[in-house]
Amino acid sequence: MRHTAPLNAHLMGIDTHEEPIVFMRSDCAICRAEGFSANTRLQVQAGERSLIANLNIVSPEVLEEDHIGFSDSAWAFLDLSEGQRVHVRHAPLVRSLSALRKKIYGHELNALEINTIIRDIGRRLYSDIEIASFLTASAAGHLTAAEVTAMTRAMVNSGNQLHWTGADRVFDKHCIGGLPGNRTTPIVISIASAAGLMIPKTSSRAITSPAGTADTMEVLTEVDLSLEQLQRVVEQTGACLAAGGKVDLSPVDDLLIRIERALDLDSPGQLVASVLSKKVAAGSNHILIDMPVGPTAKLRSREEADELAALFRQVANAMGLHLHCVITDGTQAIGYGVGPMEEARDVLAVLRNSVEAPSDLAERSLFLAANLLAMDSGEPLDVTIPRAREILYSGQAWQQFQRICHAQGGLKPLAEAPHHSCLRAQRTGKLGAMDNRRLAQLAKLAGAPSSPLAGLRLHVKVGDSVIPGQPLATLFADTPGELAYARDYYHQNRDLFDIESAS
Structure with missing residues (x-):
């Protein structure tokens, strides 16, 4: 298929995230001659690089004659320079x-x-x-196990793969999510790597939650490491706590996650392929999966968890991985913080053994770390749990966390949100339950995770007695508008805190 006459590339300065968009004038002779119209799929050729992009039509005054505009992501993918000559044509048939x-x-x-x-x-x-x-x-x-295995392999092959010389066992840990505040990973990685396990931990940003591990770690240290930086951090400390995007591990997963986030969709088959492709690409071969189960968690029942665990094991076996799934309590939020900065406060409190550290986050982290230690040594949990506890309470885990953060660029100070509002109880009773899904939605409406300071700080746990006017949580936001938006949602959903009447 022939190319059209060349056009001059221009960066429009429009962030369309990962969706590639090009812009052409409404009076463009090429558009008229080739029949290009808004939303036409075009192939853009820039030297040896090419890209399929959607066309947007703009008024003549927006773009110079004989120029073609590019969104930020399209410009970066083609590695363009201002005024570079490019060719466009109708997109070829995509046979897949x-x-x-x-x-x-x-x-x-x-x-x-x-x-x-x-x-x-x-x-x-x-x-x-x-x-x-x-x-x-x-x-x-419902993707079959064979389809998920094929997808996992294809996603691994879509990007870089790490190989750790001299390390027979390389560990990783992942939580399937659905539980606000469950930020165990930085604590678990610190304990396990302080015990000598190699754990090159890379994490995606949040898909459907108010924070992912990468979002929380980003308020504490640098997470967007290059491949060389990540390897250096792991060589120095035995672990890392990085984001996966810049190192190009299973990059197709990041493209899928962007659409999943927009759809608020996280299906079992895609979840398994996403998790395991990232682990395999990072060079891990011993993987622990945390699966919280509760009425308002991602997994509602033990049966649902067993089905997902079986799929994980089938795919892991086909990929030659050692995998262990643990089912944990998903009935309420873990810790006190929900959102990147507030969850970071809890992580530091546990690692520093502060008196205000949430005990549920500490105990959950110890249990998961002990499972990793057991995978390594073959010892039972009644041996590895005391070992994990000693590493945490002696300060070894905190020292190791600081080493990791220092290697990644330094430990950042915590910050405060400029706007907050206290959510108070209206009647006397006992907190019988909290709705994890609506609690997460409340934090997201406040701006989390795109606004790292946004989120919640809980003041009560299930089983606590409350009286009218008692604070249930504090809501944090970057702007008054976001705070008001989230507060309105709370006022319409007060029953997300289920306060049972006192008998």
């Missing part, structure tokens, strides 16, 4: 879309079909609508 349609109609895909879909998504050949179609079809059609 036939496999996508097959999945939409409920058929199982083979490994080759899965691989071509993941490859084409990674090459930016899919629009956001097509990625969303793949995710929803996969969620509705």
